[in-house]
Amino acid sequence: MKKLSKIYSKIEHFFFAPPKNDEFLLFFRVAAGIIILLHFISIFSDFDQFFSSKSIIPMDIMATFNQDWQLTFPFIIQQLETIGISEATTIGATKIIYVSLGIAIILGCYSRISAFLLLFIQILLMKGSSFFIYGADFFTSMSLFYLILFPGDTVFSLRNLFRSKQKKHANYMPVKRLFQLHLSMAYFFSGFDKLLGFNWWNGESIWKAINLPYANRDFNFDFAWLADHSFILVLIGWSTILIEMCYPIFVWIPKTRKLWVILTISMHIGIALVLNLYYFSAIMIVWNLTNFYFEENISLVTDKKMIVSALFPDRKKVLKLR
Numbered sequence: 001m002k003k004l005s006k007i008y009s010k011i012e013h014f015f016f017a018p019p020k021n022d023e024f025l026l027f028f029r030v031a032a033g034i035i036i037l038l039h040f041i042s043i044f045s046d047f048d049q050f051f052s053s054k055s056i057i058p059m060d061i062m063a064t065f066n067q068d069w070q071l072t073f074p075f076i077i078q079q080l081e082t083i084g085i086s087e088a089t090t091i092g093a094t095k096i097i098y099v100s101l102g103i104a105i106i107l108g109c110y111s112r113i114s115a116f117l118l119l120f121i122q123i124l125l126m127k128g129s130s131f132f133i134y135g136a137d138f139f140t141s142m143s144l145f146y147l148i149l150f151p152g153d154t155v156f157s158l159r160n161l162f163r164s165k166q167k168k169h170a171n172y173m174p175v176k177r178l179f180q181l182h183l184s185m186a187y188f189f190s191g192f193d194k195l196l197g198f199n200w201w202n203g204e205s206i207w208k209a210i211n212l213p214y215a216n217r218d219f220n221f222d223f224a225w226l227a228d229h230s231f232i233l234v235l236i237g238w239s240t241i242l243i244e245m246c247y248p249i250f251v252w253i254p255k256t257r258k259l260w261v262i263l264t265i266s267m268h269i270g271i272a273l274v275l276n277l278y279y280f281s282a283i284m285i286v287w288n289l290t291n292f293y294f295e296e297n298i299s300l301v302t303d304k305k306m307i308v309s310a311l312f313p314d315r316k317k318v319l320k321l322r
Helices: 002-016 023-042 047-051 059-065 073-081 087-107 111-128 135-149 173-196 204-210 224-228 230-245 254-275 278-293 304-311
Strands: none
Touching (some): 023 111, 023 278, 059 073, 073 087, 073 111, 111 135, 230 254
8 A cells, every 4th residue: 555655646746746837838828829820821811722612622522521510610601601791701700810819829818718719710620621631730729729728828928917916826737747748649659650560661751751742842952862872761760760659758757858859859840841841840849848848857757766665665764765
């Protein structure tokens, strides 16, 4: 029972220890808000081609992947048209509301409510245009979800200007730990999926990626020389697998945390420059910095002294915990 009690106390401390700094709240709110806003503005002029009745892919085709009970942006347009609100008016209002909510998140003006409303709109757009969404859209949804859970507008926010008295907020560390574990598992299973196939072992996946017709269009790097040095492709492939699969181990060890965050960010910078996936890479970099750049020296991999003390209680006098 003493061993179980010791383990339970460590787990409880890990999830519920009072936060020592809240700088990551400001960083995550502002950084994620800017990326979400810029991502939306980047498709501003092409909005009709993605989400309206003038879409490149007809709405009835995209609707084949949706259930009748699902709320989608085309469905909202149709319902509003029945009461006399035109499609152009709905689209124009959606653009204004989306941008306004993004700015509200950045400035910290009721960021949790703004994130909730923005998440609702973003899911409507995603579900109505499933052919056009990719990784950045899914991580945008998840970022908005965490912005709802975090009290992001308690730090350096516009809302604080209108507060006569600071309110005491509940401990948000369980949410941060959930966020950290979520990121760790996402990288592990991404690397594990790559490990299952031979394409990443022999560098084939890397070669295909850098030669995609829509990739490497901004900087036009010459990768032809890699055909004669295939071992580099193999090295990059295995490095990607190891960085991702070992992420849940080394990012939790204080001595290797900084190195692993740098390696992971470097990987995403490479993805951005070569594959031109700027928003996906940017939001993943923000996730890494939010979760582990501001992290105190608390390790999921417990200290050796703690392990020995938990397993052998009679040695407490020899191995005192600090």
